[in-house]
Amino acid sequence: MSLKSIMRELKEMKEGIGSISKRGGESKVWRSRTRSHVAPDRAPTESESVEQSPWANLPPELLLDIIQRVEESETAWPARAVVVFCAAVCRSWREITKEIVQTPEQCGRLTFPISLKQPGPHESPIQCYIRRDRATSTYLLFYGLVPSEGESDKLLLAARKVRRATCTDFVISFVADDFSRASYTYVGKLRSNFFGTKFTIHDSQPPCDSIIPSSTRSSRRFHSKQVFPKLSSSNYNIGTITYELNVLRTRGPRRMHCVLHSIPMSSIQEGGTAPTPLAFRQSFDEQLSPLISSKGKEPVTNPSSPTLPATPLHPLGSGEPLTLKNKAPRWHEQLQCWCLNFKGRVTVASVKNFQLVAAVEPSHNVSPEEQEKVILQFGKIGKDIFTMDYRYPLSAFQAFAICLSSFDTKPACE
Structure with a gap:
């Protein structure tokens, strides 16, 4: 055949x-x-x-x-x-x-859902774009250079913005119409503080080889659409994003720092590796297995699911976590604005545009080439359309969460 x-x-x-x-x-x-x-x-x-x-x-x-x-x-x-x-x-x-x-780090391609939790390639970045829907407060991440006419682009992740009394949550899912934490499509979330100056990235999966706190508090999830056995709707603190105070923009463009607790600084050193999960906690087989009807029964929930850990989780023996910072823009006298070289991937000026590089010290022994390498860049190309390009050691989920922080209101930063 x-x-x-x-x-x-x-x-x-x-x-x-x-x-x-x-x-x-x-x-x-x-x-x-x-x-x-x-x-x-x-x-x-x-x-x-x-x-x-x-x-x-x-x-x-x-x-x-x-x-x-x-x-x-x-x-x-x-x-x-x-x-x-x-x-x-x-x-x-x-x-x-x-x-x-192979993993995205090895081949530069995204295939299975777990690929979105694995580091990107070292050289050529994976190019994506984000479409914002103001009416529904949703943000869709697609795989591709720019939106195609036939709307056949691959949806990677989706997020919904949920405003609360003291914070804002961006709930991230594999699909665009199910953001329940009890669903197997739940990926994680991004939570801000009241002023929009600090964000915490929560992952539904624990970092590779991490120490999970033994003290957990029981909680029950209600209104769940479907619950799979051995599926815990947990949240693990894997990173924080901090924006410096900049009232009335007297200090120039936004300044941000990202501390990724699940990625060690050694990952960008010569010979270093980044944690690479190979499977979700619920197996691929369980997600594809035939489901048996249980009419008249209530969905089974996991009452022992751990809640948000108070402290971030670090991989075993990881040492110092990776820190990213803004690449400093230059002032353009003729245009009278701050400029960065996005290599044609960003075409519209916006306060949201940024490039992130590693924040390293001389003691880290990181090569100058690695220090100048843009790990994540994000920028506007049209109304409610933004590009997102990321590379090793970030994953698509981590990069998407960092970019989502740029969409939140920041009264103390602008």
């Missing part, structure tokens, strides 16, 4: 294997079907595993060759969705696909 015929059948199977890699109408069908169901906490039987797909019994050598060809040929979205379809066929296909597909 030719590769084209195999890929054609994979595309025909996508309606029956879920919509982890899709958005829009088809994803609504998947969520509506599972909204009132509870996943059973049991391992699938051997007969169920065999019956889940007629492709499950392919010889391993042939299966490896098929998936390698698909992975090499489909390098851009939306065509790269075929790689995700391969992983959703059955368990054997999933394991081989996960072995073949």
